[in-house]
Amino acid sequence: MEDIATGFHNAIILLLTLDAQLYEIVGLSLAVSLSSVIISACLGVPLGALIGTHSFPFKNALLRIIYTFMSLPPVIAGLVVFLLIMRRGPLGSWGLTYTPTAMVIAQVCLVTPIITGLTYNIVRDKAPTVKALAITLGAGKMESLKLLIFELRIGILAAIVTGLGRAISEVGAVMIVGGNIKGKTRVMTTYIAQLKSMGDYSTAIAVGIVLLIMAFLINTFLYNVQQKIEN
Amino acid sequence: MKLYMENLTKEYEGRKVLDIGKLQIEKGDLCGIIGPNGAGKSTLLNLIAGLIKPTSGRLMYGDEMELTAPQKKITMVFQTPYLMHTTVEKNIAYPLKLRNWSSDRIEARVEELTRELGLTNFRRQKSWKLSGGETQKVALARALSFQPELLLLDEPTANVDPSTTAEIEKMLKRINDTSGTTVILVTHNLVQAKRVCAQAIFLNQGKVVEYGESEKMLKSPEHDLTRRFVAGELLI
Ligand SMILES: Nc1ncnc2c1ncn2[C@@H]1O[C@H](COP(=O)(O)OP(=O)(O)O)[C@@H](O)[C@H]1O
Numbered sequence: 085m086e087d088i089a090t091g092f093h094n095a096i097i098l099l100l101t102l103d104a105q106l107y108e109i110v111g112l113s114l115a116v117s118l119s120s121v122i123i124s125a126c127l128g129v130p131l132g133a134l135i136g137t138h139s140f141p142f143k144n145a146l147l148r149i150i151y152t153f154m155s156l157p158p159v160i161a162g163l164v165v166f167l168l169i170m171r172r173g174p175l176g177s178w179g180l181t182y183t184p185t186a187m188v189i190a191q192v193c194l195v196t197p198i199i200t201g202l203t204y205n206i207v208r209d210k211a212p213t214v215k216a217l218a219i220t221l222g223a224g225k226m227e228s229l230k231l232l233i234f235e236l237r238i239g240i241l242a243a244i245v246t247g248l249g250r251a252i253s254e255v256g257a258v259m260i261v262g263g264n265i266k267g268k269t270r271v272m273t274t275y276i277a278q279l280k281s282m283g284d285y286s287t288a289i290a291v292g293i294v295l296l297i298m299a300f301l302i303n304t305f306l307y308n309v310q311q312k313i314e315n
Numbered sequence: 316m317k318l319y320m321e322n323l324t325k326e327y328e329g330r331k332v333l334d335i336g337k338l339q340i341e342k343g344d345l346c347g348i349i350g351p352n353g354a355g356k357s358t359l360l361n362l363i364a365g366l367i368k369p370t371s372g373r374l375m376y377g378d379e380m381e382l383t384a385p386q387k388k389i390t391m392v393f394q395t396p397y398l399m400h401t402t403v404e405k406n407i408a409y410p411l412k413l414r415n416w417s418s419d420r421i422e423a424r425v426e427e428l429t430r431e432l433g434l435t436n437f438r439r440q441k442s443w444k445l446s447g448g449e450t451q452k453v454a455l456a457r458a459l460s461f462q463p464e465l466l467l468l469d470e471p472t473a474n475v476d477p478s479t480t481a482e483i484e485k486m487l488k489r490i491n492d493t494s495g496t497t498v499i500l501v502t503h504n505l506v507q508a509k510r511v512c513a514q515a516i517f518l519n520q521g522k523v524v525e526y527g528e529s530e531k532m533l534k535s536p537e538h539d540l541t542r543r544f545v546a547g548e549l550l551i
């Protein structure tokens with residue numbers, strides 16, 4: 085209990101004193117997670133929409149794979165990416181080990197299936213209705229697709245934010261490929277894990293609180309966008 | 316728009332649900348399609364709308380006997396219409412935007428339609444805040460916006476209160492009268508068919524049993540099946 089109280093106290097001090105190290109860590113967390121989510125959205129939204137509006141052989145098998153990857157343990161994603169980019173790995177010459185780029189790659193592997201799967205679900209449910217409407221109102225193929233994305237905008241946004249939540253909160257993948265190197269690849273989650281193992285509980289809680297505040301701000305932003313669309 | 320059907324069939328998993336030998340609907344007709352549940356009424360409407368493809372046979376549109384549905388000239392109102400997730404006026408304006416109307420023309424048309432259907436106060440209302448009857452009227456206004464040559468309606472008043480039903484019926488008669496729009500109305504309400512439609516088609520188990528003046532058909536049916544349907548002996 086005391087640790088939690090001290091944690092709050094320290095969090096406020098850290099934030100108010102504009103602790104440079106903390107802001108660097110928060111900054112990198114955001115940069116890595118946002119980049120991953122933007123890339124994943126660019127891949128996952130069109131992919132999910134495509135799968136949701138077309139039928140093709142092995143579609144069910146593909147969907148099962150996507151659903152499985154939606155709950156891929158981060159350490160596995162981290163491990164696979166690490167094995168690919170490590171010095172002796174197939175992409176070793178790129179020199180990506182323990183870089184933010186590697187962290188983004190690992191998170192893209194985690195987040196893309198989530199955005200693809202969630203987009204697929206909402207597209208599958210609504211596409212037939214919207215498509216029929218578009219045809220009866222005289223829309224062409226492109227105009228139908230535009231209408232579909234417009235109609236699903238809230239759901240797609242929610243899928244993207246779910247992906248962002250996953251990215252910013254996971255620790256396994258970024259730890260394995262990034263290595264939690266101070267000033268280079270240290271992000272909030274890996275820092276918390278390290279502080280805990282060093283027994284510095286109050287700073288760990290302080291950083292945890294900052295992480296929660298970030299999550300709260302992101303969700304507030306989403307909520308406002310949603311409200312704006314609805315009203 | 317004139318419609319011409321020849322040996323038109325539709326099968327689902329080998330089961331023939333529609334089998335129309337020969338059927339012609341004239342330009343400017345206001346034609347009702349009646350028949351029990353599962354008769355194939357919606358299937359026929361969806362075929363005409365170009366939403367599904369026939370298994371065999373031909374369906375031709377207009378004097379030019381076009382073989383593909385001229386999507387820009389025909390439209391359909393569904394039993395439970397889907398309104399886009401935006402305002403009433405944007406829903407009504409959407410088909411006009413697709414047709415590149417100028418914003419002045421769009422505004423004038425939206426104003427006209429909302430006035431005629433008593434929707435003036437709902438123009439800026441979000442579509443999901445409307446009642447069932449209002450939703451149906453917006454769907455009708457949206458369908459009529461671009462002055463289609465053929466209007467298809469699938470039980471448009473099934474979930475609507477009597478006064479809204481009357482408004483919708485009045486509108487259908489009027490646009491058929493003044494614009495010469497061909498209207499095909501699927502309904503399970505025989506009184507409505509008689510009240511609104513000059514012609515009626517009685518469809519049973521995918522086949523046209525009787526086709527003629529609605530009043531005559533419902534008063535003195537030629538076919539025994541029609542008589543039983545009108546008498547309420549066939550399940551609706
Ligand atoms: N997509 C479909 N797949 C399989 N059967 C269908 C499909 N659509 C309609 N049917 C069948 O075709 C028959 C006619 O249906 P429908 O045209 O909806 O009838 P109605 O509108 O007259 O009630 C019904 O037996 C229905 O089960």
Ligand SMILES: [Mg+2]
Pocket residue numbers: 356357358469
């Ligand atoms: Mg039906």
